[in-house]
Structure formats: C-alpha cells, structure tokens
Amino acid sequence: MKKNQSIYLFVVLLSGIVFTACNKLIGIGAPKNQLVTESVFKDTISIEAAVLGMYSKLANYNPGTDVGTATSLFNGLSADEGYYFPGTFYDDFKNNALTPTLYYIDGYWSNLYNVVYTANSIMEGAGAAALPEGYKNRVMAEAKFVRAVCYFYLVNEYGEVPLVLTTSVSESNVQPRDNVGKVYDQIEKDLTEAQAMLPSDLRYYGGNRTRATTWAAGALLARVYLFRGKWSQAGAAASTVIGNPGLFSMQPDAAKVFLANSQEGIMQFVNAIPSSWMATNLGASAAAVTPNFVLSDSLYAAFETGDARKANWVGIKVYGGKNYPYPAKYRYINGVGAVEHAQLLRMAEQYLIRAEARTQLGQFTDAAADLDVVRKRAGLGNTTANDKPTLIAAIEHECRTEFFCEWGHRWLDLKRWPGIANPAVTRADEVLGKEKGTLWQSTDMLYPVPQPARNVNVNLTQNAGYTN
Template sequence: MKKQLFLYTCWVLLAGSMMSSCKKLIEIGPPKDQLASNSVFLDSTTAEAAMVGLYANVANPNPGSDMGTLITLFNCMSADEAYAYSMNYYDDFTNNSLTPLYYYIDGLWSTIYKNVYIANSVISGMPGSPLSEAYKQRTVGEAKFIRAFCYFYLVNEYGAVPLVLSTDVNTTTMQPRDNVDAVYDQIEKDLTDAQKVLPATLDYYGGKRIRATTWAAEALLARVYLYRGKWQLAENMATSVINNPGLFSLNAAVDQVFLANNQEGILQFVNGITSSWIANNFVPSALSTTPKFVLKDGLHEDFEPGDKRKTSWVGYKNYGGINYPYPAKYKYMAGVGPVEYNQVLRLSEQYLIRAEARAQQSNYTQAAADINSIRSRAGLPATNAADKAALMTAIEHERRIEFFCEWGYRWLDLKRWPGVGNPAVSRADEVLSRLKGNQWQPTDALYPIPQSAINSNVNLTQNKGYF
C-alpha cells in the first residue's frame, strides 16, 4: 500500500507540473525539467510512476476530458447514434457544422497530442536508464503502443496530421502534416515493435488487464490492417488473439462485459476512483428529467427482438410519457455497484474484424461463423448471410449494435466503408446525407484542424471544407 501511494504521489508531482507547462504539442516544446528528463528513469520506482502516469493521462486525467470520453461523445453525435437532449453547445457535432474555432475540437486535438508528447518522453528517456534491458524494452513497448493508439485516432479524426516522434522543440513547433499513409506506417511500426517486447501474460500487472500486452498490440494491429485493407494480415492478427482462450473469451453474461478484469477485455483503462467515467455522461441521475444523451431512433429500432444487448446496454428515462433511450453500457456512479473499467480493446471486435477480413477474401462460411459467435452471445439466431454483400451488411449491423456509443466505432466505420448503393462515395455519405440532409457534406468526414494550432504553426494547413 505504501509503495502504491508513493507511485501515485510521484505521478501527481510529475504530471501536475508537466500539464501546467505543456499546452499544445505543436505549439511549444517540451518542459525542460519534467518527464522528458532522464532523471525520471534512474530507478524503477520513478520509472514505474511515469508509466502509470502515462496510462492515467490517456485514461482519465480529468472527468470528461480524457480521450475515451471525448471520442465517444463527439463521434456518436457526428454519426447516427445519439444526440444531446438539451445541451445546445453540442449541436455542431449533431449538425456536422464544426468550425476550426470550436472549443471542443481544439480540446480533442490538444488532449491526444499531449498523450503523444508523454509517450515520446518515455521512448526517448528510457534507453539511457541504468535499469535492466528487459524492463526498458517493455516500458518503451508500452509507450509505443500508447503512441500508436493516439495516432490511430488522430489520423481517423483529422486525416493527415503532424507525425511527431520526438520532444525536440526544433522539430515540433513548425512541423507540417504528414500524409495518412505515413502516419499509418508509423502506427504499424510502433505496434510491431511493441508486440515483440510486451509481456504475453498478465503477471506483470497483477493479473489485471489495465496495461498493454502483446495481445493488445496484436488486437490494435488487427484493426489497423483491416482499415488499410490488408485482409490476410488482419485475419492473422485477430486469429492470434482469439486463439488464446486461457486469457480471453466472450462473456456469456452480456451485462458483465464492462466489469473490471472480465475475460472479454484485452485492454481496459482504469476509471476515476469513485465512478465509471462514461456512466456520468450517459446515465441520468435520479433527479434528472431526461438523459443528457438520447439514442437516435434509427439505432434504437435497429436492435432485433430478443437481443440481450438491448436489455443490458440500453436504459430508459420517462419524461412526459415518453421513454427516452440512452446508452447504459456503463452504469455505476459514485462508488455504487460493481467496479467497471473502460473497455478499450475487447474480444468481440476481433471476431468481427476476422469476419470482415474473411468476407473480403471470399471465405464466406468462416466469416458467417465469426458473426454467429457474436449473435449467439446476444441470444440471436444464426445469420442467413452467405455471400459478400450479405455478409458485409450483417457485419455492419453487428458492429453498429455491438459497439454503439463506444470509442467512435460507428463514425470510423461509416467513413472507411464504400457506399452500398454507390461505391464511389463513402458509407458515411450514403447514411448521413439521408439522415441529416443538407447539414451533411462529404468534407464533414474529417474534423477541422484547430485554428489555434494553425495560428501557431505556419506549416499547418486546414482540411477541405473549412475556412
């Protein structure tokens, strides 16, 4: 207990001074005397505190401003999942009318790049440490995983972004945007490097799923390969994770999927001390008349009769005789109820990644079997899909229901898939133009680069459709 308290105190001291010094990564250089200093890595206690701090900053530095909260809330409104009931300051997401001056866009950019900076600090500072080579390799692998994770969301939210790999002020303050393929190449490299050195068991982390393992690297690699159309590699990575029943299995009890350390979790982030970070945003209090965020009719109606996920993951608040549905995957607030951790990577995604990769390779029977693994867990009959078009429709349905209002899955899926009726446009263009009419433009698929970042870096350019 004393050691844990000391580690936490170290992180508070390190993070507190660092966060006050570091505004936007692209604007200013690293603080001269904080985490970037090699002195942090002279002994295992402070080095471990730095690593705990890295996860803490990504997961929950402040209620409502961590990556998971921002991405989940913003993306579910940008897509066709949910809307803010009475908070009109979120309307620009729902209406796809964002501008480079919008506060929340600046916040998302800054939050993710801040995490990149901390990861870069660990990657650059750890090699000079006198600690064992095995420890240094593992911690650098964790930092590379986090950096890859951050860049995955940066490149999907903003498109081409500055690929910052150091803490050198001379290379960060005036760095232009790198093309999407270059960013993805670095993501693959970081994850491949991490896969080789991260532990293959949970023993290093006390049996908990709260830090990166080789399986987390493979799971994220499977997703990256899928997004890039590398079907066989995506299938291989997903299969490697799925074929590890000693660590991972689909949880038959759907209402337990988001509990801490359940067997479906590949990587989980620890929430705040007293509550689930996302429950406080999605679940209305007893005194609230309506939910803060309401599921859109199309999503709510897309649940099939008998789907256990609707029973377990959708809540209702009655107001004026109307039942307003809201996301209820995370339920427990203020220390009441079982402990929930934020599911960052979970096994069900690997089945649906493999199903899609197999469908793209004309392996229809096995693709259907993967879909049925998810449907069976949800209490639904087997799919009738037997060709590529039908299987892709089935996969879209399962991904929409399985991952609604969770880490931006639906928003990113709509943008990466070609249209069903017209492959020359994106699935986002098809779906969101029907739903939102002239509020949707194809250029809305990328968020604007914050104007504050452009003002500070003359080499940054704006995305199309924004001024």
C-alpha cells in the same frame, strides 16, 4: 499500502513535470518547464510512475474531454447514434457544423498530442536510463503502444497530421502534416515492435488488464490492417488474439462485459473517471430526470427482438410521457454501481474484424461463423447471410448494435466503408446524407485542424470544407 501510496503520489508529482512540459506541443506555444530525463527516469520506481501517468493521462486527462469519453461522445453525435438531450451544447457535432475555433476540437487534438509527447518522453528517458534491459524494453513497448493508439485516432479524426516522434517542441511547432499512409506505417511499426516486447500474460500487472500486453498490440494491429484493407493480415492478427492461451474470451453474459477485468477485456482503463464520465456524459444516473445522450430512432430500431444488448446496454428514461433510450454500458457514477473499467479493446471486435476480413477474401462460411459468435452472446440465432453483399450488410448491422457509443466505432466504420448503393461514395455519405439531410457534407468526415494550433504553427494546413 505505503508503497502504493508513495507511487500514486509520485505519479501526481511527475504529472506536474511531464504534463506541463508537453501541454504546449504542436502549435500551442512553448513549454514553461522541460522534462529533465536524467532525474525523472533514474530508477524503476520513477519510470513506473511515468508509465502509469501516461495511461492515466490517456484515460483520465481533462474530465469530460478525456480521449475515451470525447471519442465516444463526439463521434456518436457526428454519426447517427443519437443526440445530446439537455440542450444545444454539442449541436456542432450533431449538425456536423464544426469550426476550427471550437474549444472541444482544440481540446481533443491537444489531449491526444499531449499523450504522444508523454509516450515520446518515456521512450527517450527509459532508453537513456540505466535500467534492467528486459524492464526497459517493456516500458518502451508500452509507450509505443500508447503512441499508436493516439495516432490511430488522430489520423482517423483529422486526416493528415504531424507525425511527432521526439520531445523537441521547437521541431514539432513548425512540423507540417504528414500524409495518412506515413502515419499508418508508423502505427504499424510501433505496434509490431511493441507486440514483440510486451508481456504475453498479466503477471506483471497483478492480473489486471489495464496495461498493454502483446495481445493488446495484436488486437489494435488487427484493426489497423482492416482499416488499410490488408485483409489477410487483419484476419491473421485477429486469429492470433482469438487463439490466445485462455487469457481472453467472449463474456457470455452481456451484463458483465464492461465490468473490471471482464474476461472479454483485452485492454481496459482503470475505474473512476473513464467509467463515471462515460456514464454521466452518455447515460443517466438513477436520480436524473432525463438522460444526457438519447439514442437515435434508427439505432434503437436496429436491435432485433430478444437482443441481450438492448436489454443490458440500453436504459430508458420516461420524460413528459415519452420513452427516451440512452446508452447504459457504463453505470458507475460517483461510487454508485458495479465496479467497471472502460474497455478500449475487447474480444467481440476481433471476431467482427475477422468476419469482415474473411468476407473480403471470399471465405463466407467462416465469416458467418465469426458473426454467430457475437450473435450468440446477444442471445440471437445464427446469421442467414451467406455471400459478400449479405455478409457486408450483416457485419455493419452487428458492429452498430455491438459497439454503439463506444470509442467511435460507428463513425470510423461509416467513413472507411464504400457505399452499398454507390461504391464511389462512402457509407457515411449514404447513411448520414439520408439521416441528416443538408447538414451533411462529405468534407464533414474529417474534423477541422484547431485554429489555436495553426496560429502558432504556420505550417499546419486546414482540412477542406473549413474556412479558417
């Protein structure tokens, strides 16, 4: 116990050094303190604290706008998943009327780059430290995995972004945006290298799923391949994860999917802020009169009769004589509820990735079989889809009801899929143009580059559709 307490205290103290140094990255001014690599990364205890701090920052930093909660909330509002009930606080997202000066846009950008800086500092510090080679390679691989996570969301939310691979703030503060392909190439490189160095089981992590493994790197790599249209690689990567030696599998009970160390979890964030903030920002406590986030009518209607996801992942609040459905995947609030971990990567996605890849490759029977694995857990019968058009529609439907209000899946999918009626536009244009009318513009698919960052870094250009 004393050892754990000491490590926790060191994480807190180290966070004050590392995070203060990096919270000015990418056009937010010069840092007041610079990380002293030699003293911070002098032994395995200190490097372990730095790595735990990196995960903590990705999951827990700035409650309410931490990466997981912000992605789920902001992207859900930007798409067609629902609206914020208590007032107009997040209407800029719901109405796709974001501006470069909006606090949350700046906070989201800054949080992601702060974690990138921390990952870079770990790679530089561990690389220069006198550490056992196997341990050094593993923690550097964890940092590469986390950096890849950050850049995946940066490039999908903002488009072209500066690809920062160093801790030099003087360099990053004048660095222009890199094209999307270059950023994705680095994501693939980081994940491929991490996959080769990360552990293939959970023994290093005490049996917990809260740190990266080779399977987590492979799972994210499968998603990246899918987003880039590399169908064969996406299917193969997903198959590798699905064929893991008994470490991960579909959780047959929908009510247990989001519990700590659920067998479905490939990569989770430890309980506390991620779960409780997901619950409070996207859901409702038992004592709350109204929910915070209400599901859209179209999403609520998308659930088929008997779908266990609707029964277990959707709550209802009655207010003013009307039912308001809300996301209830997470229910842990201030010590009340089951112990949960926030899911970053889980097995259901791997089956749906492989289903989409197989559909694009013309392997329709196998694609339908993958869909049926997910539908079976939901208590539904096998899909009737049997060709490319019907399978594409079925995959979209299944992704919507499986991943609603979860890490921006719906928002990112709509933006990458071509339109069904008109492949010359995106599925976002078709769906959100109908859902939101004149509030929707094609340029809304990318968030604005925050103005505070551009005020410092004059080389940061703005996305189309934004005046500043």
